[in-house]
Every structure is written in C-alpha cells, then in structure tokens.
Amino acid sequence: MISISHLYFSYTGGAPYLLKDLSFDIEEGSYVSIIGMNGAGKTTLMRLILGFLSPSSGGIMVSTKAIGYVPQTDPTSMAGFPITVEELLFSFASAKGMPRSGREEAVENVLDAVGMAGMKRSLFPSLSGGERQRVLLARALLGENRLLILDEPSTGVDLKSQRELYALLKVLNRQRGITIVAVEHNLAEAIASSTELIHLKDGRAHICSPAAYQEEEKKELEPDRNEG
C-alpha cells in the first residue's frame, strides 16, 4: 500500500539528512506505528507519506488516494466555534464533494463505527479529548477511506478513553481491514496494537514486529554476561 525506496530527507535540501536511505513497504491491512525519540523524524516521515513534504531524494509510492488523516487534537482549537458533531462531519463531506443524497447515511455510518452516534447533536468544543478524537476518526473514515494516518492519537486523551480508542483502532484494522499508520509516543499501546513497528533511530528506520522490538530492548538492558 505504501512503498518507500531509498528515501533521503533534510529540511535544508542537502546533507546532513534527518532521514537516510529509508526503504520499506507497508502492506495493506497492517497496523504500523512509527516510534522513536523526540526529534527522530517521526512527524516528518508521516508528512512525507501524506505528501505534505517531498523527499530530498528517493521515492514514496502510496497506492490509494482514499486516505484519512487524524491530526493531533488541540483542546483550545474551535473553542469559540460552536459547531455540532454532525455539522462538522456534514461540512467535511460536502467539502470532499460527497453527493448530498448520500451524506446523511455516510455521516451516520461513520459515527456509528466510532460509537458517537448518540452525541451527534453535541457541540464539538464541549466534548472530552477522547470524544473529540473519535469524531476526528469518524471524519477520517468518511468516503470509505482504506488508509488511516494518525498523529499521536492518544494526546490529550485520558487513560480510560485511550484504552477505548486503541480498542476501536484495532477493530477498524483487524475487522474492517483498514490500514493504519500512526506516529506514536505511547510505546505500550504501539506494542499492544501494531502488527509492525517502524523504529526511527539516527536517521535510519528499523522495521520489526512488536515482539522482536521488545526482545531487542531487553537485550540492550541486560548486562553482557560474557564480560568479566
């Protein structure tokens, strides 16, 4: 679904590169979390995949245009803009050029999918962090999107709502076959939810299963038994 080949990127256009010679594929139906230290380039890689940035060299191929993007929720945004959940989704459906006749059903369906149908008349700014995140997820699902790209989905979401949110993402991935790519600070959830991890370190990408990642981390923490 996404194929990255010998990708180099720097914000200055030349060396030193933030991302160096990245090559990997993200298969349809996978749930991939991009992890790494602050400043490792996670958001940059996500923006490259979304096409908001262009590689310095190398290529990125994304085989679908049906991409839903879930940005980080900002609790202060839209505070003075009293739009209801339903209105927010209608305006997005309309901006996407979705035919008027199908909009109501499409909005109902995506709100159902994220468990927010009962709150469609609520004002968006009055919702909790977790509820807002669900509405943004619903918005990203409009138009039968098959690829969801999320930027730190648990930011501003309390622990209980985080658990619900990741359970929902897993259902969308495992049961509906939606491919998920998430920039993730929440390592525990990344390990529990993902089928693969992309670990960015020193400009390189290490692709591994969550189990292999945990094994590697354990080895790094263990004292070297052969020493002494």
Ligand SMILES: Nc1ncnc2c1ncn2[C@@H]1O[C@H](COP(=O)(O)OP(=O)(O)OP(=O)(O)O)[C@@H](O)[C@H]1O
């Ligand atoms: N528009 C920009 N122009 C120049 N440098 C930038 C720009 N955006 C990010 N950077 C720099 O690129 C590096 C990687 O940033 P990026 O946001 O991709 O990292 P990250 O892994 O997402 O970090 P974090 O975990 O802190 O969110 C950082 O050193 C950052 O300062």
